[in-house]
Amino acid sequence: MSILKKALTTAALSVAMMAGTAQAEPMRIALVVKALGIGFFEAANKGAEEAAKELGDVEIIYTGPTDTTAEGQIEVINSLIAQKVDAIAVSANDTDALVPTLKKAMERGITVISWDSGVAKDGRLMHLNPSSSALIGNTIVKLAADHLPEGGDVAILSATTTSTNQNTWIEEAKKVLPNYPGINIVATVYGDDLADKSYRETQGLLQTYPNLKAIIAPTSVGIVAAAQAVEDAGKVGSVNVTGLGLPSEMAGHVKSGASQSFAIWNPIDLGYSATMIAYHLAKGDAKAEPGAEISMGRMGNVKLDDNNEGAMADPFTYDASNIDQFSSIF
Amino acid sequence: MLSSLLKSREAVLAFAILVLVALIALRFPAFVAPSNLAAVFTDTSPLIILALGQMAVILTKCIDLSVAANLALCGMVAAMLNGMGVPLPAILLAVIVLGAALGAVNGLLVWTLNIPSIVVTLGTMTIFRGIIFLLTDGKWINAHQMSAGFKAFPRAAFLGLPVMAWIALAVVGCFALFIARTPLGRALFAVGGNPHAAVYTGIHIGKTQFAAFVISGALAGLTGYLWVARYAVAYVDIAGGFELDVVAACVIGGIAIAGGAGSVAGAVMGALFLGIIKNALPVVGISPFWQLAISGSTILIAIAVNARSQGKKGRIILKQAEHRA
Numbered sequence: 179m180s181i182l183k184k185a186l187t188t189a190a191l192s193v194a195m196m197a198g199t200a201q202a203e204p205m206r207i208a209l210v211v212k213a214l215g216i217g218f219f220e221a222a223n224k225g226a227e228e229a230a231k232e233l234g235d236v237e238i239i240y241t242g243p244t245d246t247t248a249e250g251q252i253e254v255i256n257s258l259i260a261q262k263v264d265a266i267a268v269s270a271n272d273t274d275a276l277v278p279t280l281k282k283a284m285e286r287g288i289t290v291i292s293w294d295s296g297v298a299k300d301g302r303l304m305h306l307n308p309s310s311s312a313l314i315g316n317t318i319v320k321l322a323a324d325h326l327p328e329g330g331d332v333a334i335l336s337a338t339t340t341s342t343n344q345n346t347w348i349e350e351a352k353k354v355l356p357n358y359p360g361i362n363i364v365a366t367v368y369g370d371d372l373a374d375k376s377y378r379e380t381q382g383l384l385q386t387y388p389n390l391k392a393i394i395a396p397t398s399v400g401i402v403a404a405a406q407a408v409e410d411a412g413k414v415g416s417v418n419v420t421g422l423g424l425p426s427e428m429a430g431h432v433k434s435g436a437s438q439s440f441a442i443w444n445p446i447d448l449g450y451s452a453t454m455i456a457y458h459l460a461k462g463d464a465k466a467e468p469g470a471e472i473s474m475g476r477m478g479n480v481k482l483d484d485n486n487e488g489a490m491a492d493p494f495t496y497d498a499s500n501i502d503q504f505s506s507i508f
Numbered sequence: 509m510l511s512s513l514l515k516s517r518e519a520v521l522a523f524a525i526l527v528l529v530a531l532i533a534l535r536f537p538a539f540v541a542p543s544n545l546a547a548v549f550t551d552t553s554p555l556i557i558l559a560l561g562q563m564a565v566i567l568t569k570c571i572d573l574s575v576a577a578n579l580a581l582c583g584m585v586a587a588m589l590n591g592m593g594v595p596l597p598a599i600l601l602a603v604i605v606l607g608a609a610l611g612a613v614n615g616l617l618v619w620t621l622n623i624p625s626i627v628v629t630l631g632t633m634t635i636f637r638g639i640i641f642l643l644t645d646g647k648w649i650n651a652h653q654m655s656a657g658f659k660a661f662p663r664a665a666f667l668g669l670p671v672m673a674w675i676a677l678a679v680v681g682c683f684a685l686f687i688a689r690t691p692l693g694r695a696l697f698a699v700g701g702n703p704h705a706a707v708y709t710g711i712h713i714g715k716t717q718f719a720a721f722v723i724s725g726a727l728a729g730l731t732g733y734l735w736v737a738r739y740a741v742a743y744v745d746i747a748g749g750f751e752l753d754v755v756a757a758c759v760i761g762g763i764a765i766a767g768g769a770g771s772v773a774g775a776v777m778g779a780l781f782l783g784i785i786k787n788a789l790p791v792v793g794i795s796p797f798w799q800l801a802i803s804g805s806t807i808l809i810a811i812a813v814n815a816r817s818q819g820k821k822g823r824i825i826l827k828q829a830e831h832r833a
Contacts, residue, residue: 373739382790430652
């Protein structure tokens with residue numbers, strides 16, 4: 179079955195290639211994802227197609243292994259090298275394992291970038307992060323502040339005391355606090371990314387701080403548990419739960435009103451931006467070097483740091499208006 | 509009178525719980541409001557139910573480390589059945605049967621192959637979580653994918669307490685009757701207390717241990733539904749590490765790890781003791797960095813007090829010998 183499928187795909191691709199050479203040779207950008215059939219990446223492909231349409235002379239090859247392995251991706255990338263695509267934008271299953279193969283691709287003149295999940299510096303021209311710690315820290319405070327025009331008490335429900343990501347984001351959030359007058363962080367508690375502990379910690383917050391107006395949970399387990407605890411305590415409307423979560427997991431809590439809005443990167447924007455960057459690099463009108471700015475179309479410019487890494491944008495905000503659209507995606 | 513009361517480990521534990529609650533009330537008076545105490549009891553219900561199942565197993569000199577994984581698997585199956593539109597009573601029956609079947613796997617391995625229960629249940633613990641992963645591909649079942657009735661049942665208030673708390677009370681009542689009044693209930697003590705004597709009285713050790721695992725499994729299955737409905741989310745890692753809380757509740761409650769000794773009241777109070785600590789730590793304003801150390805120390809202290817109070821003196825068999833000495 180899989181051999182037949184592969185043979186068919188190869189046949190289809192070679193036909194496509196022949197058809198391609200007959201015409202004006204559109205630039206072929208391969209979007210290599212961690213595995214096929216994952217909603218998040220299907221959405222990224224949607225963004226890539228949008229970019230291709232905007233650019234006009236671009237053809238997107240959306241591909242990836244059937245399971246999330248580095249070996250599968252290496253196989254896919256090797257076949258892309260054989261097809262002589264113009265650019266490869268990859269979300270890697272392994273930081274280091276893909277490097278030799280991607281180096282080979284670059285030696286053959288293929289533009290290689292990574293996005294979402296990066297590869298080591300040697301294996302790509304640049305890496306596009308969905309966001310940066312500073313942007314995330316700012317966003318989570320802004321999410322709470324947006325619904326508190328008069329300010330108020332806010333608490334943070336984190337993962338564990340040792341979670342590096344969450345600690346960095348919270349640190350960044352506290353740095354930007356002066357920009358949001360009236361917003362007062364009264365406590366930081368830790369739910370250990372366990373539903374029951376996060377639920378209890380939220381109950382504790384509600385009891386200890388009767389004037390609490392919002393709970394910021396920059397963790398997907400915590401935000402769901404906090405929303406449920408707020409619903410059970412009958413505090414929907416007086417306490418807003420926000421932070422970072424996935425639309426599919428948060429849909430019910432947005433509908434119940436426990437969460438006005440929350441954020442996470444938008445996969446459509448991510449696929450769109452990765453395609454735009456790959457296009458400009460392959461075309462030669464931008465160079466991937468520290469300090470360079472590369473255009474991402476409607477998403478603005480990305481600025482590269484010393485590691486040739488850049489951050490796309492603020493996390494994307496999800497609320498009642500768009501939750502249905504995205505909850506079916508990821 | 510007083511000294512005999514002090515010697516009863518249940519009395520010591522009850523006293524410890526009162527002291528604990530009083531200490532918490534000093535820092536956070538709202539904790540002792542009846543509504544909050546009811547909430548704490550409700551929150552502790554899963555732990556109480558599981559501790560009773562674990563007690564049955566520990567009485568027979570075994571241990572069941574797979575309870576939390578069993579709970580997670582049954583909870584996931586409950587959520588999936590709900591997604592297929594199966595009515596709630598059928599789901600409840602299904603998870604109890606499934607939980608019992610998973611417990612039976614543990615029991616059969618312990619009974620027929622004579623593998624130490626700690627090894628068996630360490631293995632099945634991972635297998636059960638693995639099965640959830642196979643069933644779901646690691647995906648979550650979220651609040652909006654569960655029906656309203658499915659989520660509402662455990663929290664529906666009845667005579668001032670949520671159904672979840674009533675279920676725990678019902679389980680405590682049934683279990684107390686079972687332990688005190690049925691041949692199997694007494695056999696659990698006999699098997700753990702003195703296996704050789706148990707065999708001579710016609711009790712089958714393997715079968716009794718098997719029965720204990722089935723009971724523990726069935727209760728874990730029931731708790732699986734309650735857990736998933738309460739937190740309105742089901743995924744591979746729910747109740748991760750909860751088996752240790754369950755064993756700790758039993759040990760605090762004075763269930764002898766060597767088997768053969770313990771009481772229902774002890775197990776329930778052990779679970780309550782832990783539940784009160786878990787619920788109090790977030791409100792008494794102790795730094796989260798201290799919380800783990802504090803809850804660990806309280807457990808150790810409780811066990812130490814318990815061990816002292818139940819330290820048995822040698823039993824006097826010959827009264828005359830004592831008189832002579």
